[in-house]
Amino acid sequence: MSSVVVITGAAGALGKSIVTFFLxxxxxVVAVDMNANVLQTAYGSNPKVKTVAVDLTxxxxxxxxxxxxxxxxxxxxVLCNIAGGFDMGPAVHETDDAMWRRLMDMNVATLINASRAVVPGMKTAGRGKIVxxxxxxxxxxxxxMGAYCASKSAVARLTESMAQELRGYGINVNAVAxxxxxxxxxxxxMPDADTNKWVALEDLSAVVGFLASDYAKAVHGAVLPVVGLS
Structure with missing residues (x-):
């Protein structure tokens, strides 16, 4: 696979797994996250990784x-929009403005801003994969979980909208769920949970890799459940 892959959230557990998959x-790999020191520790010695420390919001x-x-x-x-986050919250009517903004920033603004920077180059090249x-x-x-559900639902709807907008330019846009x-x-x-039912990072990384490959060239706007046994 001779390609340039931008991965946001590259310092997190899933981000690291996906970076490894593509390497x-x-x-x-262009590995993007907020913390320059964490990025340097994880990838600084690898000549195939260019680290970018930036606030994606x-x-x-x-x-x-x-x-x-x-x-x-x-x-x-390829652009893998992995940056994001989770918070439980109070009831919707009790959720303060800061939590709404935080979840929308982490899960939606990061996607939009990274896409805004990367998509024009893909359009010029006439090809690309966004996951x-x-x-x-x-x-x-x-x-x-109102704020979280709203933000991740927005990710799904943005995926579908982007897929329709960009498929004519040779760009596939899909998502994992x-x-x-x-x-x-x-x-x-959750120390008492049965982790065997959870999704292994390498398994989710493989699905991301499939959607980023030519095997998925006919797939546009899919929001693919990846749920293991949970």
Missing amino acids: DRGAT NADKTEVALKDALSSLGPAN NVAAASAVSGIGA PSILNTPTNRAA
């Missing part, structure tokens, strides 16, 4: 940083 297949800074990173590599073949991360739990509303991921954070939060 193992010969890609050059800031549209102007994101555009400058990603265009600068891609200036020497050419247009990205977003929705959530299985956001198919319908869940109590005490995972259930609980087997990460250190989730294991610590």
